[in-house]
Amino acid sequence: MNAAMALAVGMTRSWxxxxxxxxxxxxxxxxxxxxxxxxxxHRQIAELTxxxxxxxxxxxxxxxxxxxxSDLMWRLESGHSVRNERxxxxxxxxxxRSLVAVGVVVALFLVVTGIGAVVDSLVQxxxxxxxxxxxxxxVLAGAAVGSGLLxxxxxxxxxxxxxxxxxxxxxxxWYWMLVITIPVGIAMVAIAFFRARQTGWPRGxxxx
Amino acid sequence: xxxxxGHLLPIELAILExxxxxxxDGVAHFYGFxxxxxxxxxxxxxxxxxxxxxxxALDRLQKAGLLESDWEDPLVAAQANRPRRRxxxxxAAGEAARVAVGEPAPRPVAHxxxxxxxx
Numbered sequence: 001m002n003a004a005m006a007l008a009v010g011m012t013r014s015w016x017x018x019x020x021x022x023x024x025x026x027x028x029x030x031x032x033x034x035x036x037x038x039x040x041x042h043r044q045i046a047e048l049t050x051x052x053x054x055x056x057x058x059x060x061x062x063x064x065x066x067x068x069x070s071d072l073m074w075r076l077e078s079g080h081s082v083r084n085e086r087x088x089x090x091x092x093x094x095x096x097r098s099l100v101a102v103g104v105v106v107a108l109f110l111v112v113t114g115i116g117a118v119v120d121s122l123v124q125x126x127x128x129x130x131x132x133x134x135x136x137x138x139v140l141a142g143a144a145v146g147s148g149l150l151x152x153x154x155x156x157x158x159x160x161x162x163x164x165x166x167x168x169x170x171x172x173x174w175y176w177m178l179v180i181t182i183p184v185g186i187a188m189v190a191i192a193f194f195r196a197r198q199t200g201w202p203r204g205x206x207x208x
Numbered sequence: 209x210x211x212x213x214g215h216l217l218p219i220e221l222a223i224l225e226x227x228x229x230x231x232x233d234g235v236a237h238f239y240g241f242x243x244x245x246x247x248x249x250x251x252x253x254x255x256x257x258x259x260x261x262x263x264x265a266l267d268r269l270q271k272a273g274l275l276e277s278d279w280e281d282p283l284v285a286a287q288a289n290r291p292r293r294r295x296x297x298x299x300a301a302g303e304a305a306r307v308a309v310g311e312p313a314p315r316p317v318a319h320x321x322x323x324x325x326x327x
Contacts, residue, residue, distance in 0.1 A: 012259070030294070033279075034240055035259055037291040041241035042256070044290070059255060067260025074264040 022151035110142025156196030237295035274302035
Protein backbone atom coordinates (compact mmCIF):
# COMPACT_ATOMS: atom_id res chain seq x y z
CA MET A 1 0.00 0.00 0.00
CA ASN A 2 1.60 3.27 -1.09
CA ALA A 3 1.40 6.58 0.79
CA ALA A 4 -1.59 7.91 -1.15
CA MET A 5 -3.58 4.73 -0.54
CA ALA A 6 -2.63 4.67 3.15
CA LEU A 7 -3.73 8.30 3.46
CA ALA A 8 -7.07 7.66 1.73
CA VAL A 9 -7.79 4.57 3.85
CA GLY A 10 -6.69 6.36 7.02
CA MET A 11 -8.85 9.40 6.29
CA THR A 12 -11.89 7.23 5.58
CA ARG A 13 -11.42 5.23 8.78
CA SER A 14 -10.85 8.40 10.81
CA TRP A 15 -13.97 10.02 9.42
CA UNK A 16 -16.05 6.92 10.19
CA UNK A 17 -14.62 6.81 13.71
CA UNK A 18 -15.56 10.47 14.19
CA UNK A 19 -19.14 10.41 12.96
CA UNK A 20 -19.97 7.14 14.71
CA UNK A 21 -18.56 8.26 18.06
CA UNK A 22 -21.14 8.48 20.81
CA UNK A 23 -23.49 5.97 19.18
CA UNK A 24 -24.45 2.70 20.88
CA UNK A 25 -21.77 0.07 20.48
CA UNK A 26 -23.73 -2.20 18.13
CA UNK A 27 -24.56 0.62 15.72
CA UNK A 28 -21.08 2.14 15.90
CA UNK A 29 -19.11 -1.09 15.53
CA UNK A 30 -21.44 -2.31 12.78
CA UNK A 31 -20.87 0.77 10.62
CA UNK A 32 -17.11 0.73 11.23
CA UNK A 33 -16.84 -2.97 10.36
CA UNK A 34 -18.94 -2.49 7.24
CA UNK A 35 -16.77 0.35 5.95
CA UNK A 36 -13.63 -1.64 6.82
CA UNK A 37 -14.94 -4.53 4.76
CA UNK A 38 -15.79 -2.17 1.89
CA UNK A 39 -12.30 -0.64 1.94
CA UNK A 40 -10.74 -4.10 1.88
CA UNK A 41 -12.92 -5.29 -1.03
CA HIS A 42 -12.23 -2.07 -2.95
CA ARG A 43 -8.47 -2.45 -2.59
CA GLN A 44 -8.70 -6.15 -3.43
CA ILE A 45 -10.60 -5.62 -6.68
CA ALA A 46 -8.27 -2.73 -7.60
CA GLU A 47 -5.33 -5.06 -7.13
CA LEU A 48 -6.94 -7.79 -9.22
CA THR A 49 -7.71 -5.38 -12.06
CA UNK A 50 -4.22 -3.86 -11.73
CA UNK A 51 -5.65 -0.38 -11.24
CA UNK A 52 -2.90 2.12 -10.33
CA UNK A 53 -2.87 2.71 -6.57
CA UNK A 54 -3.04 6.49 -7.00
CA UNK A 55 -6.28 6.13 -8.96
CA UNK A 56 -7.76 3.82 -6.34
CA UNK A 57 -6.77 6.31 -3.63
CA UNK A 58 -8.55 9.10 -5.52
CA UNK A 59 -11.65 6.89 -5.89
CA UNK A 60 -11.61 6.19 -2.15
CA UNK A 61 -11.30 9.90 -1.38
CA UNK A 62 -14.14 10.72 -3.78
CA UNK A 63 -16.34 8.08 -2.13
CA UNK A 64 -15.49 9.58 1.25
CA UNK A 65 -16.15 13.22 0.29
CA UNK A 66 -19.33 12.61 -1.71
CA UNK A 67 -20.77 10.57 1.14
CA UNK A 68 -20.14 13.11 3.91
CA UNK A 69 -23.61 14.75 3.73
CA SER A 70 -25.30 11.31 3.91
CA ASP A 71 -23.00 10.29 6.77
CA LEU A 72 -24.00 13.39 8.72
CA MET A 73 -27.69 12.85 8.00
CA TRP A 74 -27.39 9.21 9.08
CA ARG A 75 -25.62 10.32 12.25
CA LEU A 76 -28.32 12.87 13.03
CA GLU A 77 -31.11 10.34 12.40
CA SER A 78 -29.36 7.65 14.45
CA GLY A 79 -28.79 10.14 17.24
CA HIS A 80 -32.47 11.07 17.20
CA SER A 81 -33.65 7.47 17.38
CA VAL A 82 -31.21 6.70 20.20
CA ARG A 83 -32.44 9.74 22.13
CA ASN A 84 -36.05 8.70 21.56
CA GLU A 85 -35.29 5.22 22.85
CA ARG A 86 -33.75 6.72 25.96
CA UNK A 87 -36.78 8.96 26.47
CA UNK A 88 -34.87 12.22 26.56
CA UNK A 89 -37.92 14.34 25.99
CA UNK A 90 -36.41 17.80 26.17
CA UNK A 91 -36.80 19.55 22.82
CA UNK A 92 -34.00 21.54 21.27
CA UNK A 93 -34.83 25.15 20.46
CA UNK A 94 -34.99 26.29 16.86
CA UNK A 95 -32.31 28.91 17.50
CA UNK A 96 -29.93 26.28 18.86
CA ARG A 97 -30.58 24.02 15.87
CA SER A 98 -29.77 26.93 13.54
CA LEU A 99 -26.53 27.65 15.40
CA VAL A 100 -25.51 23.99 15.22
CA ALA A 101 -26.33 23.97 11.50
CA VAL A 102 -24.09 27.02 10.96
CA GLY A 103 -21.32 25.32 12.96
CA VAL A 104 -21.63 22.13 10.90
CA VAL A 105 -21.39 24.19 7.69
CA VAL A 106 -18.15 25.77 8.98
CA ALA A 107 -16.85 22.30 9.85
CA LEU A 108 -17.81 20.98 6.40
CA PHE A 109 -15.96 23.92 4.83
CA LEU A 110 -12.81 22.81 6.66
CA VAL A 111 -13.32 19.18 5.58
CA VAL A 112 -13.92 20.09 1.94
CA THR A 113 -11.00 22.54 1.68
CA GLY A 114 -8.74 20.03 3.43
CA ILE A 115 -9.73 17.22 1.08
CA GLY A 116 -9.24 19.62 -1.84
CA ALA A 117 -5.68 20.31 -0.66
CA VAL A 118 -4.93 16.58 -0.31
CA VAL A 119 -6.43 15.72 -3.71
CA ASP A 120 -4.51 18.59 -5.32
CA SER A 121 -1.21 17.34 -3.91
CA LEU A 122 -2.10 13.78 -5.03
CA VAL A 123 -2.83 15.01 -8.55
CA GLN A 124 0.41 17.00 -8.56
CA UNK A 125 2.22 13.93 -7.24
CA UNK A 126 3.73 16.07 -4.50
CA UNK A 127 2.74 14.33 -1.29
CA UNK A 128 6.02 15.30 0.33
CA UNK A 129 5.04 18.98 0.41
CA UNK A 130 3.30 20.41 3.44
CA UNK A 131 0.07 20.84 1.49
CA UNK A 132 -1.11 17.24 1.93
CA UNK A 133 -0.39 17.29 5.66
CA UNK A 134 -2.08 20.67 6.02
CA UNK A 135 -5.11 19.32 4.16
CA UNK A 136 -5.28 16.20 6.33
CA UNK A 137 -5.11 18.34 9.48
CA UNK A 138 -7.93 20.56 8.19
CA VAL A 139 -10.07 17.49 7.43
CA LEU A 140 -9.51 16.01 10.88
CA ALA A 141 -10.11 19.36 12.61
CA GLY A 142 -13.30 19.96 10.62
CA ALA A 143 -14.49 16.43 11.33
CA ALA A 144 -13.78 16.91 15.05
CA VAL A 145 -15.70 20.20 15.18
CA GLY A 146 -18.66 18.83 13.19
CA SER A 147 -18.99 15.59 15.09
CA GLY A 148 -18.40 17.36 18.41
CA LEU A 149 -21.27 19.75 17.72
CA LEU A 150 -23.52 16.85 16.76
CA UNK A 151 -22.66 14.70 19.78
CA UNK A 152 -22.57 17.53 22.35
CA UNK A 153 -26.17 16.90 23.38
CA UNK A 154 -25.83 13.18 23.94
CA UNK A 155 -22.28 13.14 25.21
CA UNK A 156 -21.41 16.66 26.41
CA UNK A 157 -17.83 16.06 27.52
CA UNK A 158 -16.83 14.23 24.37
CA UNK A 159 -18.67 16.75 22.18
CA UNK A 160 -17.19 19.85 23.78
CA UNK A 161 -13.75 18.21 23.86
CA UNK A 162 -13.88 17.40 20.15
CA UNK A 163 -14.99 20.91 19.24
CA UNK A 164 -12.27 22.47 21.40
CA UNK A 165 -9.59 20.16 19.95
CA UNK A 166 -10.70 20.96 16.42
CA UNK A 167 -10.83 24.70 17.08
CA UNK A 168 -7.37 24.75 18.68
CA UNK A 169 -5.94 22.74 15.78
CA UNK A 170 -7.41 25.15 13.23
CA UNK A 171 -6.11 28.16 15.17
CA UNK A 172 -2.63 26.63 15.28
CA UNK A 173 -2.62 25.54 11.64
CA TRP A 174 -4.04 28.82 10.34
CA TYR A 175 -2.04 30.93 12.77
CA TRP A 176 -1.91 33.89 10.41
CA MET A 177 -5.72 34.15 10.71
CA LEU A 178 -5.96 34.17 14.52
CA VAL A 179 -8.22 37.24 14.41
CA ILE A 180 -10.82 35.06 12.73
CA THR A 181 -10.06 31.55 14.00
CA ILE A 182 -10.06 32.41 17.73
CA PRO A 183 -13.51 34.07 17.85
CA VAL A 184 -14.98 31.42 15.54
CA GLY A 185 -13.42 28.66 17.68
CA ILE A 186 -14.79 30.18 20.87
CA ALA A 187 -18.22 30.47 19.25
CA MET A 188 -18.12 26.79 18.24
CA VAL A 189 -17.18 25.68 21.76
CA ALA A 190 -19.93 27.93 23.17
CA ILE A 191 -22.51 26.37 20.87
CA ALA A 192 -21.47 22.87 21.99
CA PHE A 193 -21.51 23.98 25.64
CA PHE A 194 -24.95 25.61 25.57
CA ARG A 195 -26.34 22.75 23.51
CA ALA A 196 -25.15 20.35 26.20
CA ARG A 197 -26.61 22.60 28.92
CA GLN A 198 -30.06 22.28 27.35
CA THR A 199 -30.12 18.62 28.43
CA GLY A 200 -29.55 19.62 32.06
CA TRP A 201 -25.82 18.85 31.95
CA PRO A 202 -23.73 18.83 34.14
CA ARG A 203 -26.28 17.62 36.68
CA GLY A 204 -26.28 14.10 35.26
CA UNK A 205 -28.68 14.31 32.31
CA UNK A 206 -27.15 13.69 28.92
CA UNK A 207 -24.04 12.06 30.28
CA UNK A 208 -24.82 8.71 28.66
CA UNK B 209 -36.13 13.96 6.11
CA UNK B 210 -39.73 12.78 5.73
CA UNK B 211 -40.76 11.10 2.53
CA UNK B 212 -44.05 9.72 1.31
CA UNK B 213 -44.46 6.10 2.42
CA GLY B 214 -43.48 3.79 -0.41
CA HIS B 215 -41.42 6.42 -2.21
CA LEU B 216 -38.03 5.09 -3.24
CA LEU B 217 -34.99 7.18 -4.10
CA PRO B 218 -33.08 6.22 -7.27
CA ILE B 219 -30.24 4.68 -5.23
CA GLU B 220 -32.73 2.61 -3.22
CA LEU B 221 -34.45 1.41 -6.37
CA ALA B 222 -31.07 0.55 -7.90
CA ILE B 223 -30.13 -1.51 -4.82
CA LEU B 224 -33.38 -3.47 -4.97
CA GLU B 225 -33.02 -4.06 -8.71
CA UNK B 226 -29.44 -5.23 -8.43
CA UNK B 227 -30.24 -7.38 -5.39
CA UNK B 228 -33.08 -9.12 -7.23
CA UNK B 229 -30.97 -9.55 -10.35
CA UNK B 230 -28.10 -11.04 -8.38
CA UNK B 231 -30.46 -13.55 -6.82
CA UNK B 232 -31.73 -14.51 -10.29
CA ASP B 233 -28.07 -15.01 -11.23
CA GLY B 234 -27.66 -17.38 -8.30
CA VAL B 235 -26.07 -14.96 -5.79
CA ALA B 236 -28.39 -15.22 -2.77
CA HIS B 237 -26.78 -12.48 -0.67
CA PHE B 238 -24.94 -9.30 -1.48
CA TYR B 239 -22.70 -6.97 0.48
CA GLY B 240 -21.96 -3.25 0.30
CA PHE B 241 -19.02 -3.18 -2.08
CA UNK B 242 -20.58 -5.75 -4.42
CA UNK B 243 -23.76 -3.70 -4.77
CA UNK B 244 -21.70 -0.51 -5.36
CA UNK B 245 -19.73 -2.29 -8.09
CA UNK B 246 -22.85 -3.69 -9.74
CA UNK B 247 -24.57 -0.28 -9.71
CA UNK B 248 -21.48 1.32 -11.21
CA UNK B 249 -21.45 -1.24 -14.04
CA UNK B 250 -25.19 -0.95 -14.59
CA UNK B 251 -25.02 2.85 -14.84
CA UNK B 252 -21.68 2.79 -16.64
CA UNK B 253 -20.55 5.36 -14.07
CA UNK B 254 -16.97 6.40 -13.46
CA UNK B 255 -17.21 6.29 -9.69
CA UNK B 256 -18.54 3.78 -7.22
CA UNK B 257 -21.42 4.97 -5.03
CA UNK B 258 -20.09 7.01 -2.08
CA UNK B 259 -19.82 5.17 1.22
CA UNK B 260 -22.27 7.46 3.02
CA UNK B 261 -24.88 7.35 0.25
CA UNK B 262 -24.68 3.57 -0.10
CA UNK B 263 -24.78 2.56 3.55
CA UNK B 264 -27.43 5.12 4.47
CA ALA B 265 -29.63 3.77 1.66
CA LEU B 266 -29.04 0.17 2.80
CA ASP B 267 -29.95 1.22 6.35
CA ARG B 268 -33.15 2.93 5.19
CA LEU B 269 -34.21 -0.05 3.08
CA GLN B 270 -33.65 -2.34 6.02
CA LYS B 271 -35.64 -0.13 8.38
CA ALA B 272 -38.45 -0.11 5.80
CA GLY B 273 -38.42 -3.92 5.76
CA LEU B 274 -37.39 -4.08 2.10
CA LEU B 275 -34.02 -5.66 2.91
CA GLU B 276 -32.76 -7.92 5.65
CA SER B 277 -29.17 -8.44 6.70
CA ASP B 278 -26.94 -10.60 8.83
CA TRP B 279 -23.23 -10.69 9.53
CA GLU B 280 -21.27 -13.37 7.77
CA ASP B 281 -20.02 -16.36 9.75
CA PRO B 282 -16.63 -15.24 11.16
CA LEU B 283 -15.12 -18.62 10.23
CA VAL B 284 -15.96 -18.09 6.56
CA ALA B 285 -14.32 -14.66 6.60
CA ALA B 286 -11.30 -15.99 8.48
CA GLN B 287 -10.86 -18.80 5.95
CA ALA B 288 -10.96 -16.27 3.12
CA ASN B 289 -8.53 -14.06 5.08
CA ARG B 290 -10.66 -10.94 4.85
CA PRO B 291 -12.95 -8.82 7.08
CA ARG B 292 -16.47 -10.07 7.72
CA ARG B 293 -19.11 -8.98 5.27
CA ARG B 294 -22.55 -7.80 6.21
CA UNK B 295 -24.79 -9.81 3.91
CA UNK B 296 -28.08 -8.38 2.64
CA UNK B 297 -31.01 -9.89 0.78
CA UNK B 298 -34.20 -8.46 -0.70
CA UNK B 299 -37.39 -9.37 1.17
CA ALA B 300 -40.78 -10.11 -0.38
CA ALA B 301 -41.79 -6.56 0.59
CA GLY B 302 -38.73 -5.28 -1.26
CA GLU B 303 -39.71 -7.14 -4.41
CA ALA B 304 -43.26 -5.85 -4.12
CA ALA B 305 -41.99 -2.29 -3.65
CA ARG B 306 -39.91 -2.52 -6.82
CA VAL B 307 -42.87 -3.89 -8.76
CA ALA B 308 -45.07 -1.10 -7.38
CA VAL B 309 -42.71 1.48 -8.85
CA GLY B 310 -43.47 -0.05 -12.22
CA GLU B 311 -39.95 -0.93 -13.26
CA PRO B 312 -39.50 -3.91 -15.58
CA ALA B 313 -38.14 -7.06 -13.96
CA PRO B 314 -34.36 -7.26 -14.23
CA ARG B 315 -32.96 -9.92 -16.55
CA PRO B 316 -30.24 -12.32 -15.50
CA VAL B 317 -26.91 -11.04 -16.78
CA ALA B 318 -23.74 -13.02 -17.27
CA HIS B 319 -21.02 -11.56 -15.10
CA UNK B 320 -17.38 -12.20 -14.44
CA UNK B 321 -16.81 -11.57 -10.74
CA UNK B 322 -13.21 -12.15 -10.00
CA UNK B 323 -12.87 -12.79 -6.33
CA UNK B 324 -16.09 -11.01 -5.44
CA UNK B 325 -18.71 -13.71 -5.12
CA UNK B 326 -19.65 -14.40 -1.51
CA UNK B 327 -17.67 -17.38 -0.42
